[in-house]
Amino acid sequence: MNFFDYHNDEMMCEGVRLGEIAERVGTPAYIYSKRALLDAFHEFDSAFAGIDHLVCYSMKANSNLNVCKIFYTAGSGVDCNSGGEFFRALKAGVDPHRIIFTGVGKTEEEMRMVLQHDVMMIKVESFEELNVLNDVAASMSNGLSEKKIAPVGIRINPDVDPKTHPYISTGLSENKFGIEASQALNAYELAASLPNLRITGIDMHIGSQITQVEPFVEACNKMAELTAKLKQRGIVLEHFDIGGGLGVSYNGSNSGSNPGSDSPTPRQFADSLRPVLKHVGCKILFEPGRFLTANAGILVTKVLYTKQNKKKNFVIVDAAMNDLLRPSLYNAFHEIKPVKKTKNETITADIVGPVCESGDFLAKNREIQKSKRGELLAVMSAGAYGFVMSSNYNSRRRAAEVIVDGTKFFIARERETYDNLVQNEHLIDGLK
Template sequence: MHFFELKDGVLHAEGVSLETIAEQVGTPTYVYSAGTLRRHYGLMRDACDAHKGALGEALIAFAVKANSNLSVLKVLGAMGCGADTVSEGEIRRALKAGIPASKIIFSGVGKTDAELAFAIQQGVRQINVESSTELQRLIAVVKSLKQDPTVSGRVANPDVAIRVNPKIGAGGHAKITTGGAGDKFGVPVEEALDLYAVASSSEHVNPVGLACHIGSQITDLTPLENAFKVIRGMTETLREQGHTVTRLDLGGGLGVPYYGETNTPPPADYIAMVAGVLDGLNVEAAFEPGRLMAANAGVLLSRVVHVNERTDGRRFLVLDAAMNDLMRPALYEAFHDVKPVRPVDGAALPHDIVGPVCETGDTFARDRELAPLKADDLVVFMSAGAYGAVMGSEYNTRPMAAEVLVDGGRWAVIKPRPTYEDILSREPIAEWL
C-alpha cells in the first residue's frame, strides 16, 4: 500500500503533484511519502500488539541501512519506532532524529573498538555479537572504559545478543542472503551456545538473548519459520543450562511486491507465524524491517533526456537518472516498475531504459513495454524508497539526487542536491601541486 496516485491526470505523492516537485527541485529526485511510512509502521505495530502474549512488548526497529534520511527516521521515531544500526554513523543519525538509545540495536560483523565504545557510552538497547573474536574485543572495550579516568559517569555493562547463523539462507538475490552456511554473518548453533556461556561468565557484558537474520526480500514464510524454530530450540537449551534468555531479535527480511504481486505475505501473517513459534517462551521479540517499511514509501523521479531509436530496431529510453542514483538494477538485477508522471496514449513498445553513465551496466531494464515517451517527459521508478538514495554516489561526477518528503499537502527538500561547487570544494588539492 502506498500514497502515489493519479489525480487529474498527473501522478501525485499524497496531495502534491510530482510535476510541481520536478519544476522546483529538478531531477533526479527521491520523493518519500510520510503517510506511507506511518501506515507501514502501524501495520507492524498493530500486528505485534495483537500477539503480546507471545511477543511481549515487541520492539520494531527500522533498519536504518534501508533509508537513513533524518526526516524519514524522524517520521518513524515519532511513532515509537526504534532503529537497527550497523555503524556509529547510523547510531548518530538515529539519535539526531530523536530515537532514544534504549530503542537502538547495534548489529554488524565489523564493528570497530571505537564504534563499540561509542555504542556502550550512548547506552544502546543491545549489541548483537557476531563472533567469538568480537565478544572478546567487546569485553576488553568495556573493561578499558571502566578503567579510563577520562570517561565521565558510570559505564554500564552492555546488553548483548549472540547472532546465530542457522544455516538457513533466503532472499531475493544471493547477495542479500545472510543466513546460509557460507555467509559471513553470525555463528553456528553450537558455537552460539558456547559464546552465550562465555558471555554469562563475564563481569563486563550482560547476555540477554539471541539474534537471527537470514536474508532480505523473502516472500515465503517457510524459511523464516524454520529459522525461528531453531532459535526457539536454542532458547530452551540455554535455559536448561541455567542461562537467562529474555529477548529474541528476529531481524527483518520480509519482502515487498516490487512487481505488484499479490502472493507476498502481509505483515499480519508474518507476525502471526512468529507468535505461533514463540508461544509460551515468555520473551520480548524485536523485529528489524527496512525494505518493508520504506520501499513503497518512495519513488525516484526522473526526466527523459531523449529516445534513441536505432536502425537495428532497439529503442533506448535515456533518462537523467543513472546507476549512481539507483544501484539496485545494476547490482542485483532488481526490478522497479517505471511509470510516466503524466500517462500518454499509444500502444506499448519495448524500451531499454538506461541512464547517462558511461557503462553498459547503467541499464535499468531491457525490453520494458512502455507507451511512447519523448524528451522532457517525467517518469518515476516505483518502490524506490529502500536501498535507493542510501546507495547513491557521485560516480562520473554526477551530483547525487535530491530528496523530498511529502506529508499530506506539505512538502520539503530534506536533502538538497549538491552543486558542482559543493562537490569540488570537498577535495583540497595537495599544497605542493
C-alpha cells in the same frame, strides 16, 4: 492505500503533483509519502498485537533523518549497522535505549561510540568480537564505581535458506554473518564469563526480500530451541530478535499490504510465527527495513533523449545507476510509469542513465508509453535501498530527497552541489 496515484492523468504523491515537486527541486529526486511510511509501520506493528514486541526500523533501508524520525515518533526503535547510522539516528532524535547496534565488523571506535550512549543491545557475531567488546567496555570503566557494561545479543547463523537473491541471503553457513548454532552455547558461556558484558538476547537476520514464511519459521524454531537450552543453563534472555527480511511487492502494488505480490502480508507473517514466538518467554524484536519503506518512495527522473537503432529503443533519463543501483546490482525490477499519462503508443525500450557503463540501466526491454525529451518518469518502489546505495560515481551529484505530507512537501535533503563533490579533497602543495 496507494499514495502514488493518478489524478486527471497526472501522478500525485498524496495531495501533491509530482510535476510541482520536480519544478521546485529538479530531477532526479526521491519522493517519499509520509502516509505510506506510517501505514506500513502500523500494518507491521499491529500484526503482532498481543505479543510483547518492539519494531526496530532497520535504517540501512533508508537512512534519511526525517524517515527515521517519522518511524521513531510512531513508536519504533532503530537498528543501526555502522557508526554513521548510529550518528544519524541520534541526529534524528532517537533515544539510544531504543537502538540496536548491528554489524559483522564493528571497529573499536564504533563500540566506544555506542557504549557512551547506553544502547539497548549490541549484537555480537564472533567469539573474538565478544572479547574485544568486553575489553573496550573495561577500558571505558572507571574502577568499580563506574563499571561500563555492554548489553549483548548474540547473532546466530541458523543455516536456513531464505530463498532470495544470493547477495542478500545472510543466514546460511556460507555467509559471513553470525555464529553457527552448534557453537552458540559456548559463545553464551564465554559472554557470561566476561565481566563487562551483560547478555540480553539472541538474534538472527536470514536475508532480505524473503517471500515465504517457512524460512523464518524454521530459523525461529532453531533459535527457540537454543533459548530453552540456555535457560536450562541459567542464562535467561530478555530479547528474541528475528531481524528483518520480509519481502515486498515490486510488481505494482504501492500499499504496504502486498496485494498482487508473492510475499506474505505482515498478518500472514505474524500468524505463522505466533506459535513459536508466544512460547519463547522474551520480548520479540523485529528489524524490518524494506517492508516499511520500499513502496513508500519513488524516484522521479526526466527524459533527456530518445533514440532507436536497428535493435532497440533507448530512453535516456537523468537518473542513473549511481542514483538507483538495484537494477544494475541485482537485476532488480522496478515498475516505471509516466508521470503524465498521454494517448501515445506503447514501445519496448531500455531505460538507461547517463553513466558510461552498459550496466547503467533502470529497466531493459520494458513496455512503456512513448515519451519525449523533458517528460517525467516515476521509478516505483524505490524507497528502500535506493538513495542509501547511491554514490558519486562519474562525479554525479546525489539526488534530492523530498517528503510529502498531505498537500505539503518538504525537501528532506538538498541535491548535492558541485562544491559538495570536492569538499573533503584538496590539491596537495608540492605534489607535481
